[in-house]
Amino acid sequence: MAPARLAQKAGITVKYRQFGKTNFNVSEVSLGTWQLGSKWGDPFDEADAQNTLAAAYDAGVNFFDTADIYQDGQSERALAKFIKGKQDKVFVSTKVGRKLDPHVASGYTAANITKFVEESLTNLDVDALDNVLLHCPPTPVYYEPEVFFTLDQLKKDGKIKNYGVSVERVEEAMKALDYDISAVEIIYNMFRLRPADNFFKMAQAKNVGIIARVPLASGLLSGKYTLDTTFGKADHRNFNRHGEAFDQGETFSGVEYATGVKAANELHERLGLDQALAPLALRYILMADAVSTVIPGASKPEQITRNVAAADLPAFTADQMAIVRDVYNKYIKNPVQYKW
Incomplete structure (x- = not known):
């Protein structure tokens, strides 16, 4: 799944990869919009959202990941405003299901899924959604074929063009391959x-696109954090370190904070970096040709430029790949490998 084409944007060579069976070529580094138009706990800022989206598009980004619950639908609505007249040039992937309260498998009924899809159609102001992902549904949902038949x-009704899943665990991703995702x-x-x-390899065999999320482990892989770093009251990195609000794996990728700081520092040292770790962390993800796109977030235009430029960095050497694996085995594998 090699890059399909290149585009020059502001001196950056933007690379694109085929997004599985969709036949759409998506930017290798794209934009996740969890924080679009806001920071943790802050009110939504429409101007900030539009500026962020414009900076991404101008940098060559053509894939935007959102969800119906991001800022209570405001992320989708901001995207709707931005993509007017650009629908054939961009690909928007949204997620549904987390509106359920409680978020339990029995809530994934045909009526609820249809309702959520129709609400996203309204929010995004389109006739059909490019892609819909079930938003980290409980594990039993993957064993309910009626959910996927819905x-x-x-898709047959023309309301969605493609569908798939956003998962917490590898086993869930493997099970999802049983369906027409x-x-x-x-x-x-x-x-x-x-x-x-x-x-x-299993996903490639079925021509299923892969979106790599949480690419910087909630910022740990930026290399900027220390044991003294603090986070705001409304920031999940403060209140969800042990899975108090949602799956623990969403925060710092499930890594204990102090351990993650130590591992990130060792990566920076052993990789011999004279630059920030974050771009290398994004470039590492793109070493996997099965990955269609990686979706870091951004709240400033300069962050988008840095993120997109990461794809232009030299490929990792075999020695560098081995260092990443060694640090993972030393600090992270137990217990993260066995939980997710």
Whole structure:
């Protein structure tokens, strides 16, 4: 799944890869919009959202990941405003299911899924959704074929073009391949190596696109954090370190904070970096040709430029790849490999 084409944007060579069976070529480094138009706990800022989206698009990004619950639908609505007149040039992937309260498998009914899809159609102001992902549903959902048959019907009805899943665990991603999915969104980074062991090959065999999420392990792989770093009250890196609000694996990729700081420092030292770790962390993910796109977030235009430029960095050497694996085995594998 080599890059399909190149584009020159502001001196950056933007690379694109085929997004599985969708036949759409997506930017290798794209944009996740969890924080679009806001920071942790801050009110939504429409101007900030539009500026962020414009900076991404101008940098060559053509894939945007969102969800119906991001800022209570405001992320989708901001994207709707931005993509007017650009629908044939961009690909928007949204997620549904987390509106359920409680978020339990029994809530994934045909009526609820259809309702969520129709609400996203309204928010995004499109006739059909490019891609819909079930938003980290409980594990039993993957063993309920009727859920996926509902998505098949919505596809036949012309309301969605493609569908897939966003997962917490590798086993869920593997099970999802039993269905007619187009994409899997999965946590994959230097602290989450297990997806590459077997799942990536399985997905490639079925021509399923892979979206790599949480690429910087909630910032640990930026290399900027220390044991003294603090996070705001409304920031999940403060209140969800042990899975108090949602799956622990969403925060720091499930890595204990002090351990993650130590591992990131060792990566920086052993890789011999005279630059920030974050671009290398993104480039590492793109070493896997099964990955279609990686979706770091951004709240400033300069962050987007740095993120996109990461794809232009030299490929990792065999020695560098071995260093990443060694640090993972030393600090991260137990217990992360066995939980997710």
